[in-house]
Amino acid sequence: MTFTTVSANDLQQQAFQHLNNGDYEQAAHLYEQAIEQEPENKSHVWHLGLALLLQGQEAEAQTAWWLGMADGEPEQIDQWTTDLLQVLQTEAERREQLPDHPVAWAIRQHMREIAPQTINNLLKIVQLSLTLTTFSDEMFDELELIELLQAKDAVVDPELLLQTLQTLLEHAAHSPSTLALGEASIEHAHNRARFVDAILRTAIEAAHGYLNPDLACLLGELCLRFEVFEVEVMRHLSTFYQNAHQYTKAIETAQACYELTETLADRVYANHLVLKCLMGASGYLAESRVAIERQEELVRSLLKSAPDDIDAVSACRLFISTFFFPYFKDDPATSRPIQNQLSSLCQSNIQRIQAETTPELLQRSPAKSNQFSPTKKLKIGYLSHCLKRHSVGWISRWLFQHHNRERFQIHTYLINQPTISAFTQQWFVDQSDHTYGFMGCNNTILERIHQDEIDILIDLDSVTLDGMCELLSAKVAPIQATWLGWDASGLPAVDYFIADPYVLPEAAQDYYSETIWRLPQTYVAVDGFEVGIPNLRREQLNIPSDAIIYLVVQGGYKRHPENVRLQMKILRDVPNSYLLIKGGADQESSKRFYEQIAEEEGVASDRLRFLSWAVDEAVHRANLGIADVVLDTFPYNGATTTLETLWMGVPLVTQVGQQFAARNSYTMMMNVGVTEGIAWSSDEYVEWGIRLGQDATLRQQISWKLRQSRQTSPLWNTKQFAHEMEAAYEQMWLKFIESK
Template sequence: MKHHYQQWLSKVTPEDFSPNYHNLIDYYLRAIETNPDIVTNYWYLGLAYLLDENLTQAQETWFFIFAQAAEELQPYSQELLEILNLEALRQEKLSHTKLHLLICQQIAEIDPENINNLLTVVILQIKLQEFEINQLEEYNLKELIATADKDSIDFALILDFIPHILEYPYEQTVLLIQSILTYTQGNETIITEIVNLATDIERKKQYTIYAIRLLEVCNLFPHQQLDIYRNLYSFYKKTKDIDKLIAICEQYRDRSHNFSDKLESQNLLLNTYLTVAQWDKALILAEQQYQLYEDIENHIEDLKQSQSKDSFIIGGINFWYLKDDLSYNRKLINQTAKIFQQVNQSNYPSFTFHKPQKKEKLKIGYLAHTLKNHSVGFLSRWLMLYHDKENFDIHLYMNQNREDDITEKWFKPHASKITKVQKDTRSLINAIYDDKIDILVDLDSLTLNSSCLVTVAKPAPIQVTWLGMDATGIPNIDYFIADDYVIPPQSEQHYQEKIWRLPHTYLAVDGFEMANPTLKKADLNIPESAVIFLNVQNSAKLNPHLVNLQMQIISQVEDSYLIFKVKQDETRLKKYIYECADKFDNVQDRLRFIPYDETVELHRANLAIADIFLDTYPYNGATTTLEALWAEIPTVTRVGEQFASRNAYGFMMNANIQEGIAWTDEEYITWGVKLAKNENLRRDISWKLRQSKRKSPLWNSKQFTKEMENAYQQMWQIYLEENQ
């Protein structure tokens, strides 16, 4: 056989036979005419026809021999296969993809259970854009691989095959991948490859369901890939598959053994429990999480090596929902932020700044992923609108590259430059430094880890946190913008940042757009004479202690109803609320649940169904409370120690409203009952809220913008004096 193939090579390689094979065909026709009994010449004649892309003639030539062989086909088939396999290898080395495929397809005709060859056929078809997904069933690949003998399939070929076939987002692909994993007994290298490719496909092409299926299949096998849990968490969250979201978080927790993995997995699980109102589990898990964060200083080296080193800081968000303990919460957050900076700072450039000069025009950079249809977008747009462009050069840094009509209308026209990135923190950091930003204002706080990483790198000489949430505690942040209400003087000792208090309010808006209301009492089977309390906050803010207070209010006011707005997982939310209501007589029948409205304008308009807006504690509403006050709805809020529990208080004081501000649980209940039973008082408050729109600093964004700009100029002056 080798002798014949060497002879073939001597005939096929000279240039005079390329690019057509007519001379080669003539050679073997003469050889057969001279020696018709030498079967090998027929194989090579057919191969010559095949290389000349005359498939019909090639098959007829081979069939002529097979027809004469009668029942003894095996030796002939084997001989032809050996020749075709040798030629397939030669064509592969020559990078003749089309001919390589043609030969492999003939091998598949003769030996349809040759898995290695079938895998090669599919790869080549994909390269030539000739593959269709139904061909997997034609080749019977899934079943062949599932039943293949151990070590019978080329492992390197499998690794080459996977990235090609994963480009086809079908269930057939997923099932084939499952067969491959079954055959390889969940090989870790293959699982790693699939996980990386699936994640990349989801990010680039948004094939979330497909990526989920691939990762779910990988998760059927024993593995060490914690990225499977992390990515499934993100994808289930995106698709709002709550049952699977909870299950994967619990599985991740159970599979985590070192400190950093436990910290991350329990952060995700705790956040999920809060999101879906599983407060009984959340409160138990929270105690474990507090212990981990208290011990974080002893695990810095572990964190440096962990995949969660760039994100463990955002777990601090959960603290503000769980309890109103300013000293304890800030201590944990500041300590965590300090370690977060220590762990991550060396991964990014170290910047130096020239000696500062007095400037006529300051460059202000705003860092946010929320400059769109988002609470932060709605609240910060007025600052962008009223900025003095003569004295301030506005740059926007959007670190998730997502835009909408709000971005287009309210942000783009007011910025001299916009930089957008997607998961590229380093380029974002460099862009801020290259733009020579004087003051970088972070609007994300702990809501996005990449923004925290930017501020850790400190690409601007002055860094400020504003609006997104409470302060991050990152040492490289210079100032946190607040007012006397949200952070009174006695509270600033708990912050590592310098508290910069604006004269009136740390936030002002010129109002909110509203549609025409569509929600009526009759739609909810509520009598027209009833008093309606409204709670529009998400489940994470529905602390059981707070819900208990609200149930006490309802129980004390006959003919009153309490409406909750459902953001997600209505079943779990209802179960939780009804369980809270079980302790009180005649309350469950007066609870109602409404879905989120189609647009934010309609949401605001439908607030009008409420007589009284019940704020939450220990995490107040911010945008939602402002919307209720703008809608002139009397509001009851419970004031606490921490920033998150003082927002509504600050807004109401700036709107000249003190009715409804409670400093204790008892006062919260008292105000709820009092407002429900006193319609005239409600009218008076509504009138005061209407009047406040004309003169309150809360609704005066022009004045607020000037105060922010004054703050920026003073910050720069301080920086000048400190660096002379």
Template sequence: MRIAFFDAIGWDYTIESVQSHPLGGTQSALCYLAMELVKFGHEIYLINHTKILHQSYGVTCIPIYLVNESIFIALDLDFFIVINDANKTNFLREILPLKTHLILWTGHDADQPAIQALSDPNLASLYDQIVFVSQWQRLRYIKKFNLVSEQTTVFPNCAAPIFLKTFSSKKSISLKKITPIKLAYTSTPFRGLELLLDIFPNIYAQFKNCQLQVFSSLKVYQIDSTLEQDPYVELYQRCHEIPGVEYIGSVPQPELAEHLKNVAILAYPNTFPETGCIAVMEAMASGCHVITSNLGALPETTAGFATLIPISDDWQIYKQQFTQALVTILKNIQDTNYQDELYQKLNQQIKYIKLNHNWTIRAKEWESWLQSILEDRHHSRLNWQALAKFYRDHQKYTYLISLYESELEKQPHNLELYLEAGIALILNGQESEAQLLWSVALAELSSEDYQTWVSTLVDQLVFTANQQHGLGNIDIAIALRNYVREFDSSNINNLITIANILLTHEYDLDYITQVLGEIKSKLKNCELNELTDETYLELEKLINVLAEVMPLEESTYEILEMISSWKHNSLDIANTIKEIINTSRKYYEKKSFTYKYGDIYLTICRRSYASLYFMAEVYFFSDDLSNALLLINQALAECHTLASQAITNAKKLSYLLKFGGRWQEALITYQDQIKLLTQLVSGKDDNPLTYHEPLHLIVMSFVHYYMSDDLTNRQTLLSQVSSLCQLSIANNSISQGFTPKIHISTKQTQQTKTLKIGYISHCFRTHSVGWLASGLMTQHNHEKFEIYLYIIDVLNNDRDPVCEWYKRICDHYFIGHTDFEELARQIAEDEIDILIDLDSITHDITTAVMCLKPAPIQVCWLGFNAPGLKEIDYFLIDHYVLGNEAQDYYFEKLWRLPNSYISVDGFEVHLATLKRHDLDIPNDVIIFLSSQGGQKRHPDTMSLQLQIIKNVPNSFFLIKGFADQVSIQESFYSIASEIGLSASQLRFLKPDSTSMIHRANLGIADVILDTFPYNGATTTLEALWMGIPLVTRVGQQFAARNSYTFLKNAGVEEGIAWTDEEYVEWGIKFGTDHELRRKVAEKLRRARYSAPLWDAKGFTKEVEAAYQAMWHNYVTGEMILPPGHRIG
């Protein structure tokens, strides 16, 4: 037999160590057993912490660091015997071949740490057998670890061979046990030495002719007797100090055997539960009287030959009883009347040890027992099922198959084994072998038995597939489920699971489509209430996965359409379809899916207000304005509160404006909107605003600025709306537990403080605001200002190149999405001093954050007109963009910068792609251009623009921008017809592919005609940068004065009109006066190098001075305005 002993303890020892060094009991037992087994002709290996590979007494000693699976395959072991340590069971079983039986041989008590792994029944069952050194120990393990009795065996340890040769007759014993009478202690110091040293002075006082020899230390554990390593050094020193005590320490067994020849008594007041006790066996073999406790297995080991003292919780009683027993034996030894009886008993004791604790005999017993395990080939291994589970769990499929083959030889009619063996073959990639094996099993089955067997097989296949899926073995999991598909074709749950796996792991689309086709076939004629709970859950998962992985495939649509038609549908697929619709909107070529899914969505939601509103937005952003208006009108009919009516009506108005040609309908809708808002702020509706309504009301106020230039009445109304909404937003957040901690700084820090400036916007990306704010962000002084960006990324644009640039130039950034409370909390935690809103009323999340006031100073700038919120402290403007009387209509303080409220360092321009001949326009005519979206196309201004064209000979008008092209063209043609202008002078242009090309193509124009009452902003700046004269109409509202302030800050007065008449006059002048156009173009060219409009660095210094003044006022209450700045 090939047998390996494995000892993981960190000791460096070999077989010969037992002859030359003190060694622990279990290790010495291992060495003697190994030597005997070698004598019997077996190949024996010792794997431990020896340093080199070598032979010792015929045993091959292998360093533990060499252990691996290859070594064990090469060794081809029959048995692998683990010494004491159960912690490495899984590791060892995994690398050992199947044929190798795993045995645990332990001398530990059941409470030792190294053995606690047996508490896991799965681990304990991996051992073919567990060997104990006493029945007492065995019973303790069975009770504690619930072991199977048949799995356990007892082989008591033995005395070393040297001790069995000590005495052969009564005479020899009596000659050696003469005065002085020697007592000995031969165990480790912690097992009772201290008690013995307490006892011995009393003994010595009565028997001056006795001597105690102490053979004890921790050297048996390879610990030196130094103060640093051995905690019992003081106990050894005490031995030296007590009269009659000789401290010798631990010695090798041959030397100990020589000493014990002369020892009369083993005095061992044991306090440790021995599982066997080799020290006692050695003393008994040496003809010593043994006095010890009855603790642990000592009664079993001593077999009636020793004097056993009952262990007591009271150590004084125990010591008294031990002393009395020792005195009695000492007296008997000295009494000649008792000597014959004593020596006769000792001879019997020696004979008992020689017969029962002899390593030659014990090794024969081990050999016979191990051989019986090997020869019992017709019976299953006791732990074969545990091994099967282990191999399966650890993916050791070759061993698993071998195990099943072995068991099938022993249990050829066990059909379950065929089932499990086939699955093992599949796991190992041997599908054809699995099929053959199953066909053998099924050949003789009746129809009823066949169905039972298949049902069990399907259950096992599903269980194993789930297990393999969890392990990441996706191909195997699918293969197993395909067998379920074969054996149980009606199992829809299995098909759905296969589809989920294929989709999640991006398998071939044709394969996925095939499986989805089978699912559709199964679902076609059933209702939801016919499905099991498990199938229901899997179907719900499939829907979500389809929506995520392949939302825009026909098979996905067909499944969702079928499910949506079920009468008793409680599946929550509305949100899933909504997500698919949002996905489809990103792909123009998939627009048909947008509409098809939209129909399903409306059906499932029973055309509710929310679904109608949502789909109206979908159609609107898909440029299907007709359907958008149809649905928004239906949504409006479903409104039952003033707030929802106002929000939906405003949305309708924005659609009409985007058309650019339905002005009369837009005007009626606008008048309705004014009425609705007036009633709302007057308290005509008792219904409280819902969580999101305040945000929509504020944001939708932007539509008013396209309709008329009415600063006085409209700004007052919108400020009232904003105030009402702010209160609702704050109350809703507080009621839900939101309380941002607003940062407060002390006056003492204000002079030296680096201000934390936060900018919040959804436009830190490829967007007009993103371009226009770049000059300020580039020029900031980071020594005085720490810049934080709060990027609202609802559309997942954080990888946009402009957004990436912003993230690089700021000091800190935070990306938020739809949770405005999270954003506000982050701003407060960052202790922002001044928070600047770049969106104003153009984004609901930004507005909501500002309403919660997370910073002590809040400013509105750039994005749009101020929202009219008391929580915003300042509106950053200049001296032109709002008139001097405007402060009366704003809650925010109007902070006027010395020059322009905006400045950029120019624009990037590409090569022009538009030529006059492309438009069939002669080279010698005047070209006017207006480039704006449909919502800015006010019919009154359109009429003024066409009057200019009519009055400038040889002129053409280019109209460019996003709008419904048919509608906008019809509107312009209609007005042209009214004033007698030929439609041939009008050209309608499509938007350019990029902003850089758009700017280059502006060069085709001689004059730009601005819109009113909503001027251009970015478009005006682009035109001025390109050096093209511009005509603008100046009004009262912010949106009607942008172009005015830009011209003023570019040093140009020409083209600024304060009335409709002046607008037309300036248009005609520019169109007919070449020198005027040249003069203004030259002004604009020179302005690039000196005008405030193009001086981002100077502008940034003005803004930073404003921030410092705002902060100074906040911490001191004193407002000191920088030069040129003004409030109001």
């Protein structure tokens, strides 16, 4: 009888096949045979231990490896350890590719026991624990990874380090471990720009998508430590600070950013940020005046030079850089043409870039037989980053609810909403035929709108979102209109600005580039607001029960010194009256601002009360009931706050101007049938404020009118409003196809 002896090499190959196929017991048996034939070949031992480990026999695996090392000299043991780690590394990588993350994690834990200071393996353990959702800060601390990275002789793969940081930023951005790893990465980042890009993108998402400005600030500060793209980081960081109510840091960062900018286009935007931070804080009157005058000079210089080589990001930023003009003065005949020219300049640069990079998006698909039919079911697209618990969301939701779905197909494009809240789901997703979510403004949105063949695209954001410039400039819908979110943008690609008989004066078309489309009664309507339980009482504020309470409910942006001076005159002439000031701003600077003007007008500062903003909107509305009279701001009125005030039946004093922002309260009051409190001059504003403060009967009559208006007013009739808006869409469509 003849016996065939299988060589150790053949045994090893067969064992390896069994190992890959998951037959670990047979693989271990074959490796044992190979060891008998070649006891000096340690590779068989290392693979035997691996086969045992994969069977769950961890103790046996460790014993095999220990015995394999037992007869070696120190130098040999070092080399054998390296070889064993390579065997385990190869199998761990294979498991990660399958993917079989639990086994990969287990193998790497054994690698850690063998070589606890191998940084690259520890980084892989972090990645796997994040994938397996077993990551914790405690586990991270146990790895002692930060201490190892801080060592002078640390050896690390920079690419793997970046990948791990990116994974942490994606899954655990809020974790202290993420910031610690980011800081420890600074000395090992060969390409620091890539690290900053990853961290900054997460910071932006945290600030604007998840509304976590505190985290955004920490990540932004970390970016600065890498010492690359400092100006770009500071641009974002100034906004992060402001959103986190760190107003002093916001102002300092914005000013530092301005000092470091070089090109005219960059200086325009940087100064806009300075202005934004100063106004958001409130109380920086002299500095704000300097900044707004400088802004107008910079914008005029830019328009005069008319550059045609502006990149897309800079063009979008320039697009929003006149945002604060209407907050300072009511002069639309001057400010609107500047906005129009700036938007036109931005659009021309954007379109140049789009023509070079994405020409396919600039042309509508070949016309179908019914594409331009006057009776077709119209596809309406709504584009916004505010369709959530936001002023735009609170107001626009009713139109979505009452749309006629037999005549219109509704497409909703949500920007910067990484998660869909219950509010967004109920009022927008469930009320739309198709809803899409996007992070940032990019060609993906344009491609989606293009594929959906939208007939009328409604922009709800105007210049409140810089990326709207890029999206609307492409003109991917045959008709584009702006509604609700702000004044008109001035982009030539936008056909209409939706208004009503009151919110713009008759001569407004002279300085608007868009065609003003006036709805017959009101450009806005709601069916009401959710109202909670008030948590604000007079005794809390140390205000007598018989006192008159005036209330201002606007943030720092809208606090104009001349308007505040009028409010103090009212307070001075109405004995036993108090002014409550509510709205986001820096409390200390805002207090100094109001108290200085109060002193100049002879009003004691103890008649002023500064309130924090209610966390819950429903409670905020309930608290409006503490006021006898609400005093509106000028030259930038309230909008949603005015609607809430009127819904709660509280008398309002507003001054009417010429610009859109100075006529919002006017159109709302006209549409509820209340003219008491509408002032056409500063003197009338004071007169109405005094009269309403002194005449309790008049206040009661106005409150009764407001409550009765709930049954009769166009402002509270959203079914009628939806019908009027849809009629406007159909008329826009008819005008379009008649022009073809």
